[in-house]
Each structure stands twice: as C-alpha cells, then as structure tokens.
Amino acid sequence: MSAHESRNWFFETPWHVQAPELTSTALDLDRVVLLDDPDAGQVRLTVLDTSTERLLHAGVMVAQRVVGGSGEWFVRAPAWGPWLPDGRSGPIASDGDSELPDEVADLVAPFRRRARLGPVIGCTRARARYGILDESGGILAVLTDDRVTVRRGGIATGRFRESTVDVARLSAQQRAFVAEQMAQIGAVRVDGFKGLFARVGELAPAPAPIGGRPADPTTAGFLSWLLARRFHAIVGADLELRSGGTDDPDALAGALRGFRGELDVLRGVADPAWRADQLGRLDVLEAAAPGAVRRMDEYDELLDALELAVRIPRVDDAAAERADEALGARLGTELAGLRAGADFAVGHPDDDATWAQALASAERALALVRAGRPAIRKAKRTARLLERIVRGLAAAQGPEPEPEGLAAMTPEQAYR
Numbered sequence: 275m276s277a278h279e280s281r282n283w284f285f286e287t288p289w290h291v292q293a294p295e296l297t298s299t300a301l302d303l304d305r306v307v308l309l310d311d312p313d314a315g316q317v318r319l320t321v322l323d324t325s326t327e328r329l330l331h332a333g334v335m336v337a338q339r340v341v342g343g344s345g346e347w348f349v350r351a352p353a354w355g356p357w358l359p360d361g362r363s364g365p366i367a368s369d370g371d372s373e374l375p376d377e378v379a380d381l382v383a384p385f386r387r388r389a390r391l392g393p394v395i396g397c398t399r400a401r402a403r404y405g406i407l408d409e410s411g412g413i414l415a416v417l418t419d420d421r422v423t424v425r426r427g428g429i430a431t432g433r434f435r436e437s438t439v440d441v442a443r444l445s446a447q448q449r450a451f452v453a454e455q456m457a458q459i460g461a462v463r464v465d466g467f468k469g470l471f472a473r474v475g476e477l478a479p480a481p482a483p484i485g486g487r488p489a490d491p492t493t494a495g496f497l498s499w500l501l502a503r504r505f506h507a508i509v510g511a512d513l514e515l516r517s518g519g520t521d522d523p524d525a526l527a528g529a530l531r532g533f534r535g536e537l538d539v540l541r542g543v544a545d546p547a548w549r550a551d552q553l554g555r556l557d558v559l560e561a562a563a564p565g566a567v568r569r570m571d572e573y574d575e576l577l578d579a580l581e582l583a584v585r586i587p588r589v590d591d592a593a594a595e596r597a598d599e600a601l602g603a604r605l606g607t608e609l610a611g612l613r614a615g616a617d618f619a620v621g622h623p624d625d626d627a628t629w630a631q632a633l634a635s636a637e638r639a640l641a642l643v644r645a646g647r648p649a650i651r652k653a654k655r656t657a658r659l660l661e662r663i664v665r666g667l668a669a670a671q672g673p674e675p676e677p678e679g680l681a682a683m684t685p686e687q688a689y690r
Contacts, residue, residue, distance in 0.1 A: 281442035283453070285461035287435040289421070294455040296406050296417065301448050304409045308402065309416070315401025317341050319470045321478070322374070324389035328581055332385050332505075333481035334358065336378060337474070339365070347378050350471070353481065353506075357381075357513035384512045387574040395474045396425040415452070416440040422470070426477050436467045482584045487648035488597070496597035496649045497544060497587040504533050505580045512568060523564035530559060530567075533580075539642040542604045545588035552579060597649035601642070605650060608639040612663075619670075633667040640664055 297303050318340045323329045329336060334351040346365035351358035358381055359366060366377060374391060399422050406415040417439050424432040437456070441449050453463070483489060484506050488499035511526040534556050537549050555572040567573050594600040615632035622628050640660040647653040 281440055283439045283441055283449075284464050284466050285437040285439070285456050286464050287419075287437045287456075287459065287461040289433050289435045291459045293404075293417075293419070294459050294461070296415075296452060296455055298448075298451055301445075301451055302408045303406055303414065303448060303451070305407050306404050306417070307407060309405045310401075310403045312400065312402050314342065315399070315403065315420075317399040317401070317470065319397040319399075319474060320393045321395040321474050322391040323394045324386060324391060326389075326582075327394060327479060328387075328389065329382060329385045330394070330478045331481060331581065331585060332509075334382060334385050335471075335475070335478065336374075336382055336391070337471070339470075347375055348471075349378055349381050353484075354510075354513065357510070357517050357519075380516065383516070384509045384568075384577070387577060394427065395477050396428075397470045397474050398423050398425075399470060414443050414448070420467075422473065424473050424477065431477065432473070434467075434473075437461060438467075491596055491598070491649075493543060493593050493595060493597045493600045494587040494589050496601070496646070497540075497589060498584050499648075500536060500645065501580055501587070502584045504529075504536060505577070505584060507532060508577065508580070515568070523567065526567065527560075527564055530556060530576075533576075534560075535641055536645050539604075539638065539645050542590055542607070543593050543600050545590055548579070548583065548588040552576060555579075597646070598651060601646040601649050602651065605639065605642055605646075605656075608635065608642055611635050612639055616663075616667075619667075629667060629670050633664065633670075636660060636664045636667055 293306075296306055319337055320340075321330070321335060321337045323336070332351075333353040334349065337348045337350070339346045339348065348365055349359050352360045366381075379386075399420055401421075402419045404417045404419065405413045406417065408414050417437065420434075420436040420438075422432075422434040422436060423430055424434075439452055439456075441452065444452065456463075482498055482502035484499070484503045488496050490496070490498070508526065508529040511529045514520050514525060515523060534553065537544070537553055537556075540549060555576045558572045559567050559570065559576070562570060594603060612632065612635040615628070615635045619625070619628040619632045640657060643650055643653050643657045643660060647657070650656065
C-alpha cells in the first residue's frame with residue numbers, strides 16, 4: 275500500500291528545522307499538544323560483535339533493543355537456518371541486564387568462539403507524539419516526530435528525522451493544509467521509513483558469498499569463495515550438534531576431512547605456511563575423541579584462521595593471478611605425474627606399490643578438479659575421464675588391466 279492510500283502520511287524532515295505550524299482557525303485546527311512523555315518513546319538498538327566483527331562477517335547479527343528499562347535480545351542470521359533465527363524473527367530473550375543471556379551465547383558460540391563481544395553499531399530513536407486538536411479538544415490528527423541517529427564505532431554516521439501524520443480523521447481541506455505546512459519546512463513525502471534493524475544492517479559488512487561459483491575470477495577470489503563454503507560446512511555441522519538435531523559427530527568429522535582434502539589439492543595455490551598450520555591443527559583434531567573436538571583450542575584456532583582467510587585470502591606468491599590459470603597449472607602438474615606413474619606401472623605390472631601410487635595420483639587430480647570445478651575449464655569432461663581412470667586403476671590386478679587410454683595421452687590431451 276502506498277503512502278497515498280494509507281491513513282498515515284510519511285515525511286522525511288530536515289533535522290534542525292522547527293516543527294511546522296499546524297493550526298488554523300478557519301479549518302478548526304485549534305492547537306497542538308504533546309501527547310506522551312518523550313522518554314517513553316526512547317529506543318536504543320545495539321549490535322554486538324567481536325573486535326574483528328566475526329559474527330557480522332559470517333552473516334550473524336546479535337542485537338539488544340532497549341525500550342525504557344526493558345531489554346530484548348535478537349539473533350538474526352538468514353543464511354544459517356534452520357539452526358539460527360532468520361531476519362524476521364522476534365526477540366529470543368528478554369533481560370533488563372546488559373549481560374548476554376545464555377540462550378543467545380549458546381546460539382552464537384561457534385562464531386564468537388573465545389572472543390569478547392562489545393558494541394560495534396548503535397541506533398537510537400527519540401520519539402515525540404503531538405495531537406492536533408479541534409476547538410472542543412478532540413484529537414483530529416497525530417504527528418509522530420522521530421529522530422534517528424546511527425553510530426558506527428561510537429561515531430555518528432547518519433541522522434534521520436522521520437515525521438508521520440495520521441490523517442484518517444482530517445477532511446480534504448485539512449489534509450491539504452497539513453501537506454502545505456510540511457512542505458514549507460522542507461519535509462518530503464515518502465512511502466515509508468526503514469526500521470531500526472534495516473538502518474544498522476546498512477552498516478554491517480556483507481558476508482562472503484557461497485553460491486555455485488565465485489564472482490571474482492582471481493585466485494584470491496576463488497580461495498575466498500572455497501574457504502567460505504568450507505567454513506559454512508564446518509559451522510553448520512557444529513550447529514546441528516548444538517541444536518540437538520543429531521548427537522553423532524560424524525558430520526563434523528566429515529566436514530573437517532573435507533577441509534583436509536581441499537588443503538591437499540591447494541598446493542601451489544594457497545600459501546604453504548598457512549596450509550601447513552591448518553594441516554597441523556587437523557592432525558590434532560583427527561587424533562582426538564570425536565566428542566571432544568569442539569572444546570579444543572585447535573578447533574577454535576582453525577575456525578579463526580578460516581574466517582580470516584575468507585576476508586584476506588592467503589595465496590601462494592608463485593600462483594597465477596587468475597584462478598583458471600593457477601588451477602590449470604596445478605592440474606597440468608598432477609596429470610603429468612599421473613601419466614608418468616601409469617607408464618611406470620604398466621612397465622612393472624607385478625609391483626603393487628606402483629599401481630597404488632598411480633591410483634593416488636589419479637585421485638589427487640580428480641579431487642583437484644572437483645574442488646576447483648568453477649575455475650577449471652572443461653572441468654566436467656575432465657572429471658569424467660579421471661573417474662574412469664580411478665576405477666580402472668582401482669580394479670587393476672597385475673598386467674592385464676591398464677589405465678583406460680591414459681598411457682597414450684599427454685597431460686595437455688587429458689586436460690582438454
């Protein structure tokens with residue numbers, strides 16, 4: 275419904291102007307009176323996060339809304355359903371204290387980890403309501419004058435004055451008079467106003483996209499996209515355990531194994547020291563009891579490293595700038611090693627170790643194609659070929675079975 279069909283008229287009003295003159299003896303608009311205690315309309319919305327804004331970068335907003343002396347807590351995370359509330363959810367806890375309620379703390383634990391939360395974005399609304407009375411004292415219209423201030427890091431970044439006039443009981447002549455008086459102070463008629471959550475949301479960083487393919491063709495863009503998807507997979511499995519959706523830690527263990535697989539195929543793409551650090555943490559986590567993983571320092575450190583690398587990808591200095599070139603070069607190296615290994619295995623049919631090495635090479639190449647599929651040219655065709663090769667090598671028992679056509683192909687032919 276547009277503003278012209280509504281009982282309310284909305285105006286964006288200059289911050290510093292005086293209130294409009296809304297009385298007219300000829301139109302029986304006798305006087306304007308303050309209807310409420312201004313303190314009753316005070317609202318303060320505060321978004322809390324870590325010093326590096328881990329939650330907001332992950333698409334999670336934790337906010338406290340205080341009206342008078344009553345506080346309500348909200349968690350809004352549209353990308354993390356069904357475990358966390360979406361963007362339309364109401365308060366999940368009420369508490370006049372400024373301490374984070376346990377229910378909220380539990381929901382955001384995988385994002386917050388051991389970091390402290392503090393205010394990062396604030397929004398206040400000061401409201402005054404005025405009644406426009408007729409000569410007998412009856413209320414003909416109500417003017418609501420809101421002053422909204424948005425702060426980022428304690429610094430005011432926006433001020434908005436929003437005036438709403440309920441014109442349902444006004445005649446056509448009285449409405450025309452109100453519209454004229456508002457225009458004289460520079461107020462502009464609009465269809466409506468943004469809510470406080472929308473105001474603070476405009477200052478929040480956008481979470482990294484995890485769609486079907488990276489939007490950025492660079493190697494850094496690909497790495498950021500891949501790690502964002504892995505972060506989502508690990509934390510999603512964590513949230514499933516915390517929410518009681520399952521008591522089996524296998525899904526979390528599988529998500530961590532998936533990360534190891536991605537790190538294995540990212541040699542020459544991701545920074546070697548960064549890769550080594552994460553592989554070391556995975557070694558510790560995989561050696562631990564499955565139920566203890568989420569309580570370990572290495573788990574928090576792994577998520578910290580992932581979250582930071584999504585924003586600031588750690589790319590190997592030797593990698594090409596474009597992802598298709600970097601991954602193509604890496605795949606070419608793997609295919610060359612696979613062909614050499616297959617040739618050697620064919621020449622030494624009784625050596626089981628050579629067949630196992632050729633199979634491992636094929637599996638690495640296939641894993642690379644699957645992980646880098648959005649950035650690798652003709653990835654689907656290459657993956658089908660490698661799947662046949664893996665099956666052939668896995669079934670090889672001595673001299674009879676051979677890799678299907680691999681020994682006769684150059685790396686360039688296999689890649690094409």
